[in-house]
Amino acid sequence: xxTASVLAAAAALQRFTSAQLAAYCDEDDRAVxxxxxxxxxxxxxxxxxxxxxxxxxxxxRERLARHAxxxxxxxxxxxxxxxxxxxxDPARAAARLLLAEQVLLDCAAEPDPxxxxxxxATAHNQxxxxxxxxxxxAGTWWEVDVHGQLTVPHIRVxxxxxxxxxxxxxxxxxRFTGSEAAGGTVGMDELVRAAxxxxxxxxxxxxxxxxxxxxxxxxxxxxxxxxxxxxxxxSAPARFLATIAARRTADRATGSRPDSCAGRLERPxxxxxxxxxxxGLAQEPALxxxxxxxxxxxxIDRLPAGRARVAVYADLLPLLPRDCHWDRQADPLPxxxxxxxxxxxxxxxxxxxxxxxxxxxxxxxFSSESALIGQAAYxxxxxxVLRAELDDTVLFRAEANRRTLLTLAGVPVQ
Amino acid sequence: MWRGLLARAAVFWAIRGRLGRLCDLVxxxxxxxxxxxxxxxxxxxxxxRDWDDDVVVRQVAADFARALESVAAWPELDLAARTLLGExxxxxxxxxxxxxxxxVFAPIESQARQLYGSAWRPAxxxxxxxxxxxxxxxxxxxxxxxxxxxxxxxxPAAAEIELxxxxxxxxxxxxxxxPMLLTHECVCHVPARQxxxxxxxxxxxxxxxxxxxxxxxxxxxxxxxxxxxxxRQHAERLKQVLTGxxxxxxxxxxxxxxxxxxxxxxxxxxxxxxxEQESRTQVARLAVELNKADRPLVxxxxxxxxxxxxxxxxxxxxxxxxxxxxxxxxxLLDVRLEQ
Numbered sequence: 001x002x003t004a005s006v007l008a009a010a011a012a013l014q015r016f017t018s019a020q021l022a023a024y025c026d027e028d029d030r031a032v033x034x035x036x037x038x039x040x041x042x043x044x045x046x047x048x049x050x051x052x053x054x055x056x057x058x059x060x061r062e063r064l065a066r067h068a069x070x071x072x073x074x075x076x077x078x079x080x081x082x083x084x085x086x087x088x089d090p091a092r093a094a095a096r097l098l099l100a101e102q103v104l105l106d107c108a109a110e111p112d113p114x115x116x117x118x119x120x121a122t123a124h125n126q127x128x129x130x131x132x133x134x135x136x137x138a139g140t141w142w143e144v145d146v147h148g149q150l151t152v153p154h155i156r157v158x159x160x161x162x163x164x165x166x167x168x169x170x171x172x173x174x175r176f177t178g179s180e181a182a183g184g185t186v187g188m189d190e191l192v193r194a195a196x197x198x199x200x201x202x203x204x205x206x207x208x209x210x211x212x213x214x215x216x217x218x219x220x221x222x223x224x225x226x227x228x229x230x231x232x233x234x235s236a237p238a239r240f241l242a243t244i245a246a247r248r249t250a251d252r253a254t255g256s257r258p259d260s261c262a263g264r265l266e267r268p269x270x271x272x273x274x275x276x277x278x279x280g281l282a283q284e285p286a287l288x289x290x291x292x293x294x295x296x297x298x299x300i301d302r303l304p305a306g307r308a309r310v311a312v313y314a315d316l317l318p319l320l321p322r323d324c325h326w327d328r329q330a331d332p333l334p335x336x337x338x339x340x341x342x343x344x345x346x347x348x349x350x351x352x353x354x355x356x357x358x359x360x361x362x363x364x365x366f367s368s369e370s371a372l373i374g375q376a377a378y379x380x381x382x383x384x385v386l387r388a389e390l391d392d393t394v395l396f397r398a399e400a401n402r403r404t405l406l407t408l409a410g411v412p413v414q
Numbered sequence: 415m416w417r418g419l420l421a422r423a424a425v426f427w428a429i430r431g432r433l434g435r436l437c438d439l440v441x442x443x444x445x446x447x448x449x450x451x452x453x454x455x456x457x458x459x460x461x462x463r464d465w466d467d468d469v470v471v472r473q474v475a476a477d478f479a480r481a482l483e484s485v486a487a488w489p490e491l492d493l494a495a496r497t498l499l500g501e502x503x504x505x506x507x508x509x510x511x512x513x514x515x516x517x518v519f520a521p522i523e524s525q526a527r528q529l530y531g532s533a534w535r536p537a538x539x540x541x542x543x544x545x546x547x548x549x550x551x552x553x554x555x556x557x558x559x560x561x562x563x564x565x566x567x568x569x570p571a572a573a574e575i576e577l578x579x580x581x582x583x584x585x586x587x588x589x590x591x592x593p594m595l596l597t598h599e600c601v602c603h604v605p606a607r608q609x610x611x612x613x614x615x616x617x618x619x620x621x622x623x624x625x626x627x628x629x630x631x632x633x634x635x636x637x638x639x640x641x642x643x644x645x646r647q648h649a650e651r652l653k654q655v656l657t658g659x660x661x662x663x664x665x666x667x668x669x670x671x672x673x674x675x676x677x678x679x680x681x682x683x684x685x686x687x688x689x690e691q692e693s694r695t696q697v698a699r700l701a702v703e704l705n706k707a708d709r710p711l712v713x714x715x716x717x718x719x720x721x722x723x724x725x726x727x728x729x730x731x732x733x734x735x736x737x738x739x740x741x742x743x744x745x746l747l748d749v750r751l752e753q
Contacts, residue, residue: 005632008692012699014739023528024695026632064689092673095666102614102663103715118712122616124753125719126670142726142751158661178753206661 002027004064006035010043010052011060017051039063090155093130094162097170100126104173105212107181108219111367116181124174131167146171154202160209165200169213172197176220185226188282195221195274198253211254214270218246218253218277219369227282233289236361236372237296241286241313241336243369247408248335249277273334280333286311287333297354299347306344314338315376315405316353318397319383320346321390353383373409377402415543417461419581420511421474425453426589427514428475429505434644435498437587445485445495450585452481468511475509482506515539515577518593521637526600529629533706536572537564537604539596544580549659556655558648559583562595564603566611573604587648593641594630594649601626607708614663617704617714620671621721625701627653628694674721675701678733681725686737696737703743713747726751 002025009024010016018029018036025032036043036052042060043052054060100123107116125142132141134152152164172194179186194217201210222242225232232238253270281287286295296313303309309329314336320326324346330339342350360379366372384398403413426433439445456477460470485491486499519539527534547553548561559580564573575596579588602622603611613619630649634642657672659665675697682693704714720729728749735741 004689005691008689009695011688011692012695019528020531022636023525023629024632024698026635028636061687061689061692064692065687091660092669094660095669098661099614099616099663099666099670102666115710115712118710118716121750121753122712122716122719125716125722125751129719129722140724140726141722160661175753 002031003035003038006032007039007042007060007064010036010054011057011064014057015051015053020051089133090153093133093152094155094157096126096130097162097167098157098160100124100130100174101170101209101213104170104177105216107177108216113181113183117178120174120178120181124171124178127167127171127174131171156204159204160206161202161204163200163202165197166202166205169194169197169201169217173213173217173220176217176224180220180224184224185231186221186224187226188228188278191221191225191278192275195278196271198274199269199271201270211250214254214274215247215250218250218274219243221274221278222246222281225278225281227288229288231289232281232287233291233295235295236364236366237358238287238289239369240361240372240376241284241295241333242281243373244315244405244408245277245280245333245336247373249273251408252335276334280331280337284333284337286337294351294354294358296358297351300339303341307341308347309339310342310347310350311337311339312342312350313354313357315380315401316350316357318401319353319380319387319394320349321387322393323391324349349387353380356383370409370411373405374411377405377409380405415581416541417467417470418457419541419543419579419584420467420514421457421461421471422453422581422584423514423589424471424509424511425475425478425506426586427512427517428507428509429502430590430638430644431640432498432502432505433586433590433641434647436502437590437644437648439495439498445491448485449478449481453478456481466511471509471511475506479503479506514589515541515592518638518641519575519596522593522596522600522633525629525633525637526597526604529601529702530605530706533605533607535568535570535604537575537600538572539575539577542576542578544578547580547583548578549655551655553583553585557583557585557587558591558652558655559585560588560591560595562599564599564611566603568604568606575599575604587651590641590644590648591652593634593637593645594627594652597630597633598623598626601629601702602705606705608711608714610711612711614667615711615715616667616671616674616718618711619664620668621675621714621718622671622701622705623668624672624675625698628698671718674718677723677725678721681723681730681733682737685725685730686734700736700743700746704747707744707747709744709747717747717749720749720751 005025006021006027009021013021013024018032022029022032027035042054042056042063044055045052103119103123107119110116110119128144128146129141131146131150131152132144135144135150150164150167152162152167155162176186198214198217201213222245232242253273285291286298296316298311299308300311301309311332317326317338325343326340326346328338328340332339357376357379361372361375364372364375366375380398381402384394387394406413429436456474460473463470482499482503486496516539523537547556547559549556553559560578562575562577564575568574577592577595602618606618611618627649631646634646657665657669679693679697682688682696683690688696704717720726725733732741732746732749736743736746
């Protein structure tokens with residue numbers, strides 16, 4: 001065994017000192033030297049204490065093969081086993097999928113786009129190997145058709161469940177992460193298809209992971225969506241609005257927050273929420289690049305008696321004094337932008353608040369979306385204190401607002 | 415706290431040649447309760463005294479020797495158990511206050527230095543106390559109430575390996591796992607050249623951990639023949655514990671890294687007609703070379719994600735070229751498959 005271990009290590013290292021070789025095998029320096037000295041036709045000592053080198057690798061391997069009684073049949077068997085369809089290993093497949101999800105979620109905090117691209121490729125490789133392990137006719141794992149039929153049995157991992165729908169959503173997330181990191185875009189059709197997978201996520205799934213995946217999907221959508229007209233703005237106020245919309249939609253889609261549509265006969269599915277978000281992202285003028293108008297407040301129509309139909313950032317509404325008139329009519333960007341009819345006084349208040357918040361966000365030193373939300377929560381709190389002189393109930397409404405925003409930013413709120 | 419750990423570890427170090435058998439013996443609840451309680455009582459009795467470390471260790475060892483003698487007199491014990499307790503009593507009398515952690519660390523550090531050559535960073539060992547089990551487990555299920563870490567980035571002059579021990583759960587099995595934990599730190603983290611540390615890295619905690627186990631199996635007998643049997647046994651049990659938590663990303667990364675290394679080993683065997691021994695050595699050598707490459711950890715994790723049988727053609731081509739010495743290991747980190 002000792003001779004074999006020394007020679008095997010020598011074949012691997014090719015050029016080495018006896019001390020280096022000893023670290024790779026179960027003998028000490030002197031025993032290593034003794035073994036090497038017995039094989040002068042295979043290993044040569046270099047002059048000047050420079051160590052050793054292998055003279056004839058093929059002969060050395062032949063010697064090792066004889067020693068280990070390695071037969072051609074054994075090699076052929078190994079090759080057959082390695083290349084043939086192996087029985088699926090659910091534990092390994094589950095580990096691949098769960099770790100790939102973690103890598104994709106970690107991308108949200110990775111500032112370097114090149115690193116995000118590599119991480120997306122890592123997750124994609126693990127997911128393809130997971131898919132291929134259950135799809136015997138798929139060919140080699142790197143050629144598996146991830147858009148085709150994926151036959152994945154339900155695999156339980158403690159409180160978690162893995163299904164084909166979950167795998168499809170993860171594969172979509174890996175593609176979108178790669179696109180986002182490369183500065184690319186994704187068409188509406190593909191995003192809507194992926195949103196449909198949101199409904200395929202198993203009910204028996206760790207709540208935190210489900211919310212995190214849907215949030216990541218919503219957030220990525222707001223970065224990669226290719227709108228039918230123009231492109232999405234990367235300004236801080238536009239990113240802020242898109243993030244607020246994405247996070248609130250994810251909460252609603254996974255049932256993590258009360259639904260604003262509660263009370264309807266039929267609660268919209270998770271996919272329906274996500275598709276409304278995608279439509280909002282595609283059509284909301286406040287998110288388009290190139291616009292110089294305010295992104296947090298705009299007048300759509302002038303109406304009689306000084307009233308106007310306006311679109312406004314939703315969290316400004318609790319700052320309105322009670323005697324202002326506001327009639328909510330639509331949610332063009334769910335969770336972030338609302339449309340309604342405002343009287344003259346309400347328009348003025350909303351415009352002032354929007355202008356202050358927008359100018360603060362425009363000067364933001366933060367690139368992180370969570371930091372933008374935290375910044376907005378701080379500005380809104382200050383605005384509430386100023387408005388409290390006119391109506392002290394503003395403070396209570398604003399406090400609820402602040403808590404909601406900080407929760408969305410991932411800040412623990414007491 | 416240090417005195418208590420020192421006294422316990424000094425006792426375990428003195429009896430290390432029989433530590434594995436003691437662990438098996440203490441699986442018998444009455445023996446376990448009595449022996450470990452007596453040891454704990456002795457530690458509590460003497461550790462706080464204003465004595466030299468040496469005196470504390472000798473007093474704890476003497477009390478433990480008496481406990482062994484008293485348990486050996488139990489009539490229901492069989493001859494084998496009685497003989498073992500007698501051997502343990504003889505060994506424990508030689509307990510001394512030589513640092514029983516440094517004694518384990520020094521030879522492992524020396525082997526790792528040989529392995530990494532000029533890429534090695536000098537390393538020193540420090541001990542820290544934790545307030546709970548590192549995995550918040552029950553010591554009956556997971557007796558390894560300790561962990562090790564190398565703070566990142568390591569000090570270029572000397573990387574510090576911190577052994578974090580929950581002293582209330584520090585028993586013989588935990589001490590027997592120390593050599594493997596230190597080998598992991600020395601092989602995987604001390605000489606690592608990369609931009610960050612990450613507990614769920616498939617490369618650093620999985621693929622390299624496989625290499626650490628490979629080296630540990632061959633070093634154990636060299637670094638301390640007396641301790642080898644117990645340390646090998648507990649290294650394997652520790653691996654089962656660490657890979658046996660399917661919902662944790664650390665456990666998933668370890669499992670997948672080990673599987674990737676095993677797939678690569680198989681590929682070397684059938685594709686390049688290597689013996690099992692040589693193919694294992696080649697995988698370990700590749701792990702060491704990649705660990706020395708100053709490249710982002712995400713690229714090393716990506717390489718691990720490519721290792722699956724059958725091997726993608728571009729990966730196979732580069733691995734073959736690396737074996738022939740035609741390309742450096744780093745080149746393998748640049749392979750990207752079409753998405």
